[in-house]
Amino acid sequence: MSTDLATKLPSVLIANRGEIACRVIRTALRLGIRTIAVYSEADANAPHVAMADEAHLIGPAPARESYLVASRIIETAKKTGAACIHPGYGFLSENADFSEACAANGIIFVGPPASAIRAMGLKDAAKALVEKAHVPVVPGYHGEKQDAGFLSGEAERIGYPVLIKAVAGGGGKGMKRVENSGEFAAALESAQREAQNAFGDARVLVEKYVLSPRHIELQVFADSHGNVVHLFERDCSLQRRHQKVIEEAPAPSMPPEVRAAMGKAAVEAARAVGYVGAGTVEFIADGRNGLKPDGFFFMEMNTRLQVEHPVTEAITGLDLVELQFRVAAGEKLPFAQGDLKIDGHAVEARVYAEDPENGFLPSTGKLWALKLPKGDGVRVDSGVEQGDEVTPYYDPMIAKVIAHAPTRREALAKLAAALGETVVAGPKSNVAFLKALCEADEFVAEKFDTGFIDRNLEKLGAVKRAPTKESVAAGMSALIEAEQDRLEYAHYKRSNEAFSPWLVNDAFQLAGPRETVARITIDGAPSRVRLREDSNELSVSMNGAAVAAWGVDDAEVTGGDDGFYVVRQGRQTHVAMEDLFAIDLEEADGDAIVKSPMHGKLVALFVEKDQKVEKGARVAIVEAMKMEHVLVAPRDGVVSEISAQAGQQVAQGAKLVVVHGE
Structure with a gap:
């Protein structure tokens, strides 16, 4: 590899926060590249701010007023003389307009060209494009019509169960599994609202839900000289609400012929859009009878670095962020497909501030204690420290814990041991749940699919339990x-x-x-x-x-x-x-109060004052960390009070609706 990278890219502005900002800064500093951080008012004391050579305030806590304001990012980059901008993942990383704005201002965007982002940024257009390149896609409706009645008819034609998926974006936002026609209307409405809030685009597609699905993705890399390779696959099948929980590389029980077929399809998909840089081509595979060369389908392409990229780094020995910088600087990939080998097995667990025993609701507050594991073959990527606040404004990830070992069983055992050493105090966390996953007999025995977690919530401790x-x-x-x-x-x-x-x-x-x-x-x-x-x-x-x-x-x-x-x-x-003066008098008068289970935004109210409701009826939806949480009436009765308005930010425990018994 070339050693004068810092001459070509003397400085980088990291347009992100948290663990990915820290991750990019570490590689940039090692390469001698000056680092420039940006931060919101909520992140003034964040680790990525302290790590960087310099840092600049870009706005208030909400992402839409800070990290998502492209013009402010560009202005800061120009003011600081940044040679390039690394967008991380999320926020502006897949924003074609932002990529073009960088180019228009003479700043290198560390990512693919805007044309590739646009081509793969909308799932319907991406599926049509890769079909022309002979890449298999899931049967479904990927057209422009968005009328609810029409989409319901398409779901009937495809056959239930189906998935409603946001055309833009990813990360499980705007995605709903629908089992029958009676559930379709409410699921469509929710998916469209989530998609609009998360991506500014309410359009959706409808496709067949693959039974016993395995979620397998291929890491691809391309340079500006026409070279495209894949860096093998990752299995991301352990999911909750379509969000990844544990990822591993390589995929368990992956036959060489299927790896070759998937790799070829991923490379062809990247070539089809003139891709440059790091990207991920995601497939859904029918896992009922093992992985087959003709049993996988293209889902989408993420035109950025993925959260789970460390497992690929572990099995290949590569630094993907360094490769991103080198490709952005115009260098050729330093290897061909045949030069790449798989070394052992790696597993990653995402430690979140959430409560598995309470529906995985996000948990906020001060990190009174935070102890993260160390040891041979264990890597931790984190963007918070003890004493920091987990706020309702951003993704509640605390850390990623990655274990690498010669075999899958050894890697899972090492990850379980590392999670056993992990301490998070203050916000609730999913550490015990993750450890139980690593030790689950069926998962260890490679008998799992994307529904594994939902089928095993009680075994995994993700149900309400009494304190010991x-x-x-x-x-x-x-x-x-x-x-x-x-x-x-x-x-x-x-x-x-x-x-x-x-x-x-x-x-x-x-x-x-x-x-x-x-x-x-x-x-x-x-x-x-x-x-x-x-x-x-x-x-x-x-x-x-x-x-x-x-x-x-x-x-x-x-x-x-x-x-x-x-x-x-x-x-x-x-x-x-016990505080004997902290009695909730409102609860004592016989009314049933619907309270917000977390800090968030009240995005919808379905009831009015004096309206009769039945127990279990939807009364409101609160959105936190870009996910919707439906609140229902706790009893039959009449709505006697509404204490908040749709669109309002609400605190955890805030009274929203009061239902009076008749």
Whole structure:
């Protein structure tokens, strides 16, 4: 490879945030390229801002007022003398107008030409284009008509189940699986609304849902000299709500002839649009009887770097960001297809601030503790640090944990062990859920498809579960020690004397074990636990089962604003003393209140004041992190109050609708 890259590209502005901004900065610094970060007001103290050689404020927290304002990004690039702009993924990475604006201002866009972005940016046009290149596509309707009645008729013609998919964008936004005609209208409306909010384009296509589907994608790379290769495949079949959860490379049970067929199709698709740079061609495969050369179909092409690119880097030994820079600088790819080899197996897990036991709702708040794993064959990409805030404005990813080993089973075991060392306290996280996935017998045995998670939610711990007595006991011991410290300090400040044992708040009695009942909250719910002290050993009883409070040595306990966060085996439990004045009087008068389950935007209200509703009827939709969450009536009754308006930002726990029993 050429060694004078920094001469050709002396500086780069990274038009992104979080872990991908940090990822790009690391490679750029290694190559001697000056790095320029941009940030919103919410990201003023973010790690990518500190890592870069310089950083510039571009607007308020909402992405549409900062990271998505192309003119502001271009203005900053010109002001700082940036030779190129790396868009990362998401935001402006697949925006053809932005690519053209870079070129018009003499700035190199580290990505494909605008023509390729446009050709592959709309799924319907992309399918028509690759069909001409003899790439197989999923049967469906990919035309311009968007009338609801017409699309419903097309779904009937194709045959249920079908997928409604946004024509623009990706990441599962604007995608709905529909099982029958009765569900179609509501699903179409939701998909169109999500698509409009996420991509500014409400158009959709309808296609056949492939049974037992495997989601397999090919990493492609092309230079401006006509060379196109693929860097093998990734399997992204472990998904939730059409969003990837765990990715791996190479794909399990991949026959060489299928790899060759998919690779050829991916390269032809890239050639068909004159592609340059890093891209991903995504296929859906019918996995009922194993992978077959004639059993896969083109879905879409992502004209950017993917979140899961580290697994490809692990098995090829390549730095894909460095290759992006070199191709953007006009260099040739330094290898041909035959030079590339697969080394071992790599698996990536996406650690998110979300609550698997509560429908995977996004979780926000301060990261009171964050411990990420280390070790041979383990890589962590993160864009946050302990003490940072997870806000409702952006994707709630905390980190990507990647494990690389000689075999798939070894890689999964290494990833499970790494997740076992991971601690996230403050926002809820999916760490325990990810670890359970890595250890799931069927997944380890390569018996899975895209529906695996939905079929196994209970086995994976993604259902409401009671807190363990061990976690509560660990939290209680921390509360007791903190209370003792507080009393001792208060006594010393008041009298300047040593603390008196007669002031200890421990239910002291002259004979026998001492017992008392503590009023606490566990994850916000009022609870009662019995404390028993006998021979200087404290035990905590929940539902009649006791455990030594100071004998829980596998829990990580971290103090917060009120109470303590206990992380044990990846699950978080919050334990605090009950605030007797924090009674919800509105709940006590017999009304049923529909509250926002997270910080977000109220995008739709389906009820009016004095309207009768039945239990389970849709009353509102809240959007958070670009995903919609439907809220339903908790009882039969009459809407007595509406406390918010569609389009309004709402806080977690905010009252939206009140339903009064008749």
